[in-house]
Amino acid sequence: MAITHTHKGKNLKLHKAFKSPSWGMDTVLVTDTWDYVSLWLKRNKKGDAQFYWEQAKSFYEATKILPKTSAPLTAYYCFLNASKCLLTVKGIAFDKRHGVSGWSKLGRVSLSKEIVKLQNKGVLAELCRYYGETINKNTYSIKDIFFNLPFIHRAYHLTFTSEQPLFLPISNPEYVHAPGSKKSWFTATLDQHYVHGQTASLLPPTFEKDAGDNTCYRVRRKKRFNWTRGAVNVESNLANLTNYHQDTRKHVFYIHGPMRLWYLKRNKRNLTGFIERHSVPLIFCAMHRLSELARYTPNYLVKHFDSQHNWLLSEFIQTSPLQFIDEISSEITGQEFMVPGRANR
Incomplete structure (x- = not known):
């Protein structure tokens, strides 16, 4: 045994x-991690990083009160500033460009036609490298990104019922x-x-x-x-x-x-849409593309909410900020966070 x-x-x-990870430390029980991480940054004299963190929090608060057709814009800037905070804490220099671009393919509105492209320089590029990943101007569809995110995996399979669980x-x-x-x-x-x-x-x-x-x-x-x-x-x-x-x-x-x-x-054998990346860069990618739609072509974004994948898209916009910030908070501090009254698994 x-x-x-x-x-x-x-x-x-x-x-x-x-x-x-800070091995052997108690789990921090908090409803959300914003104040804890802010105090941690102050205690560790991370002034520049704390500025990015407070910016991220402001965008997060704005996201909660905006309609789903506008929320991607502030959610993305929350992710961008939280990522800058992490990179600054770790002493990683970064080009201040976003590091990702996107476009919509012609044809009927579909998540498979919303494309993101990773750039070799920028915040996202350094975020990927932080997680030990290489960058080669990779392109992914939002549909494939959603397939690779566990926190919306149930919603994904209720939307695309014929696909295998990942x-x-x-x-x-x-x-x-x-x-x-x-x-x-x-x-x-x-x-x-x-x-x-x-x-x-x-x-x-x-x-x-x-x-x-x-x-x-x-x-x-x-x-x-x-x-x-x-x-x-x-x-x-x-x-x-x-x-x-x-x-x-x-x-x-x-x-x-x-x-x-x-x-x-699971392994990628016989699967299409498998992406070998951590959840954090993938969330960053998808929200960037949605923020572009919210800013430049909001009427086109509305069409997505009138399609069969409207609930999946809504779930991502609503839950991804919670997931992203929880993961970034653990990376910044090395600690684990749980909501009070948690159960183990």
Whole structure:
């Protein structure tokens, strides 16, 4: 039986922060993270970053009171300034251009005809590089971006009913080791509703079923990292874990909310529209294109709300600010945030 790693008396589970998680710290319980992050920036003397954060908050507050045909404009500028805050905190220089452009293909109104193009310079470019991603002026449709966002995945499949699910719900995601061994790995339990004869073929190539556990369908990463027991090895162990964690988080995503909801992104075999990027840059891309429509061709944006995908689009505009800011807040501080009264998963 694998043994869960601990640090500061706490089990080491999958962390919301992608790059620099503060292992072993208590979860911060807040209704929203704006004031906490602002105080954190002030305490750590991040004046320039704090300016961007306050700008982001102002745009966020404006977004909540605007109609859905106008909200994308202020939501995007919320994302832009929050991203600048993160990059400034991390000491990453950035070209102040947005780093993304877009256009609509001719024809009937469709999410598949709304295109975004990543640029090699700009805020988005550095945001992608922060998450370890390369930029090659990639182009994506908003439809494909929505397909790759777990927090609107249910709405996506209620809109496009013929397409296969991309995300597999998991629980108890943690880092473990074998008794008497320094070899360690990531493991989690797959939701039983997704267990069937073809389950193994859905797992990413770097994951496998743990054949040693017959109590559930347990998945684990094939790759291992070293964790040597003993107080003198704490910093080395945490460095190994953090590097391994970054690779793991390329496959595992979460939904912001009162519960810890984690999802494994299935392999891309036989799938169209699969994008190998973190949720944060993808949210940034999609909202940028919608903000262009809200600013320059609002009548055309209205046509989207008169189509079959109107609810999906509304869900994205309403929920993406919550998801984006929660993820950015964890990246800035290295801490995890949950709404008070949360349940574990």
